[in-house]
Amino acid sequence: MTNAIAFDLLRDPRKNKGTGFTREERDRYSLNGLLPDTIETIEIQAQRAHEQVDRLEKPINQYVYLLQLLDNNEKLFFKLLMNDPAKFMPLVYTPTVGEACQTFGHIFRRPRGIYISIRDKAHIKSILQNWSEKDVRFTVVTDGERILGLGDLGVCGMGIPIGKLCLYTACAGVPPEYTLPITLDTGTNNEDFLNDPFYPGLRQKRIQGKEFDDFIEAFVTAINEVFPQICIQWEDFAGKDAIRILNTYRDKVCTYNDDIQGTAAVATGGLLAASKFSKKPLNEQRFLFLGAGAAAVGIANLLVLHLMQEGKTEEQACRQFYMFDINGLLVNSRTDLADYQKKYAHDTEACKVFADAVLQIKPTAIIGVSTIGGAFNQQVIESMAAINEKPIIFPFSNPTSHSECTAEQAYTWSKGKAIFASGSPFGPVEYGGKKFIPGQGNNVYIFPAMGLAVFATEAKRLTDEMFITASAALAEQVTDEDFESGLIYPPINKILDVSLHIAVKVATNIFELGMAGIDKPANIASFVKSKMYQPVYS
Numbered sequence: 001m002t003n004a005i006a007f008d009l010l011r012d013p014r015k016n017k018g019t020g021f022t023r024e025e026r027d028r029y030s031l032n033g034l035l036p037d038t039i040e041t042i043e044i045q046a047q048r049a050h051e052q053v054d055r056l057e058k059p060i061n062q063y064v065y066l067l068q069l070l071d072n073n074e075k076l077f078f079k080l081l082m083n084d085p086a087k088f089m090p091l092v093y094t095p096t097v098g099e100a101c102q103t104f105g106h107i108f109r110r111p112r113g114i115y116i117s118i119r120d121k122a123h124i125k126s127i128l129q130n131w132s133e134k135d136v137r138f139t140v141v142t143d144g145e146r147i148l149g150l151g152d153l154g155v156c157g158m159g160i161p162i163g164k165l166c167l168y169t170a171c172a173g174v175p176p177e178y179t180l181p182i183t184l185d186t187g188t189n190n191e192d193f194l195n196d197p198f199y200p201g202l203r204q205k206r207i208q209g210k211e212f213d214d215f216i217e218a219f220v221t222a223i224n225e226v227f228p229q230i231c232i233q234w235e236d237f238a239g240k241d242a243i244r245i246l247n248t249y250r251d252k253v254c255t256y257n258d259d260i261q262g263t264a265a266v267a268t269g270g271l272l273a274a275s276k277f278s279k280k281p282l283n284e285q286r287f288l289f290l291g292a293g294a295a296a297v298g299i300a301n302l303l304v305l306h307l308m309q310e311g312k313t314e315e316q317a318c319r320q321f322y323m324f325d326i327n328g329l330l331v332n333s334r335t336d337l338a339d340y341q342k343k344y345a346h347d348t349e350a351c352k353v354f355a356d357a358v359l360q361i362k363p364t365a366i367i368g369v370s371t372i373g374g375a376f377n378q379q380v381i382e383s384m385a386a387i388n389e390k391p392i393i394f395p396f397s398n399p400t401s402h403s404e405c406t407a408e409q410a411y412t413w414s415k416g417k418a419i420f421a422s423g424s425p426f427g428p429v430e431y432g433g434k435k436f437i438p439g440q441g442n443n444v445y446i447f448p449a450m451g452l453a454v455f456a457t458e459a460k461r462l463t464d465e466m467f468i469t470a471s472a473a474l475a476e477q478v479t480d481e482d483f484e485s486g487l488i489y490p491p492i493n494k495i496l497d498v499s500l501h502i503a504v505k506v507a508t509n510i511f512e513l514g515m516a517g518i519d520k521p522a523n524i525a526s527f528v529k530s531k532m533y534q535p536v537y538s
Contacts, residue, residue, distance in 0.1 A: 149371030154188030155201025173532025
């Protein structure tokens with residue numbers, strides 16, 4: 001074997017073991033002298049990497065280091081994440097990924113994933129065929145128009161597909177070789193980026209309307225031809241596009257939208273757990289959303305389906321949900337509502353101030369999907385605590401700066417009464433002599449598990465019923481001890497076990513619905529577990 005091949009081996013992140021290559025491998029692949037003498041285990045390498053991360057003070061620098069590690073040694077990267085998911089998830093995903101996307105053009109080092117420009121519409125199939133792996137099962141796709149709560153970041157939104165697919169593996173054991181991050185570059189309306197010499201995307205305003213829809217159709221057609229078992233996860237599209245794309249393709253190919261269905265499932269799971277511990281059944285709750293876009297409607301739609309499964313009519317279930325957007329409370333007298341919002345508009349008095357809407361509606365739960373930082377102010381929280389023994393406070397917007405309130409604010413202003421969960425992570429809070437550990441209603445509890453279930457069963461479609469199954473499977477893993485500490489989601493360090501439990505339940509549902517591409521195994525749990533990736537040197 002030539003030295004060139006040896007260097008290629010060291011530069012291939014999927015094959016590279018660094019100092020983990022054995023004596024036999026060093027002889028076989030002509031690696032002698034190219035590595036220090038000591039042969040190290042992946043555990044020792046992970047300890048070193050952990051120490052190197054700790055030496056970097058800024059999260060964005062830690063993010064850059066971790067992505068470089070992924071480009072150098074894939075198994076070591078995932079070993080590190082799986083060893084301590086609570087520490088590393090916020091670094092490779094939210095909240096740090098928000099800053100990574102904002103500065104993507106400035107920290108760009110090595111391309112990862114596939115970039116498809118609107119200029120390439122006629123060549124999408126050949127571009128996808130350039131990818132080295134020929135059996136891709138999962139892609140996370142964005143057009144970068146609505147990245148977290150940060151707005152239009154164009155092609156710099158690629159940080160989201162990269163981060164999400166890392167979590168498919170780190171949190172549920174989906175083998176990384178089956179994943180592919182994709183950005184569809186349709187331009188950007190972000191003037192700062194258009195004037196930034198380091199912006200790596202198309203320097204033009206976004207395309208819209210039929211031209212955009214035709215591009216999406218060409219992409220969906222091409223990727224299903226190149227990768228016939230692909231599952232498409234749509235991510236961070238503008239609400240109007242997200243809903244339309246999902247409705248167009250959900251019954252045609254294996255696809256889902258994480259902002260709509262993933263957020264809905266994790267919120268539903270949290271509300272199921274909160275209802276259980278507050279001793280107030282879900283069908284007796286009243287929900288008020290701050291925000292009335294794709295995320296809010298997605299959560300409400302899934303909860304309505306759950307309530308209908310419990311015996312309510314759709315009309316009865318919809319009466320439990322109220323929404324508040326930039327123009328105030330959704331009421332039937334308004335003429336500016338989109339079709340998908342209308343079933344959550346009611347014959348009630350118009351209201352322009354959210355704090356007043358709380359007193360008017362008297363909700364048991366408020367859910368923030370507005371991306372308006374601080375919108376759950378002291379008046380809102382105190383009013384919720386005044387009308388509820390255990391007010392449910394869910395500021396779900398990301399990143400942290402856009403959270404509707406902090407954990408400390410929720411617990412302090414409610415005098416320790418709040419049942420709290422947020423989209424971004426918050427540290428422990430002490431109030432009234434008690435230590436609260438804030439729950440994080442992160443979609444990471446849902447989408448990696450769904451990916452594992454799809455991977456194991458080779459599912460042909462993903463349905464809302466499967467997401468309801470995932471919600472219930474998530475909620476049932478919250479213990480009395482978890483809730484006493486403030487958690488309504490399982491501890492994040494147990495995420496692999498949590499994901500496996502959810503994936504088994506969803507896989508069972510897939511077989512029951514006749515959506516699997518394989519025969520049902522004798523033991524579903526053992527079968528699903530056998531499909532999980534392990535970051536070990538072989």
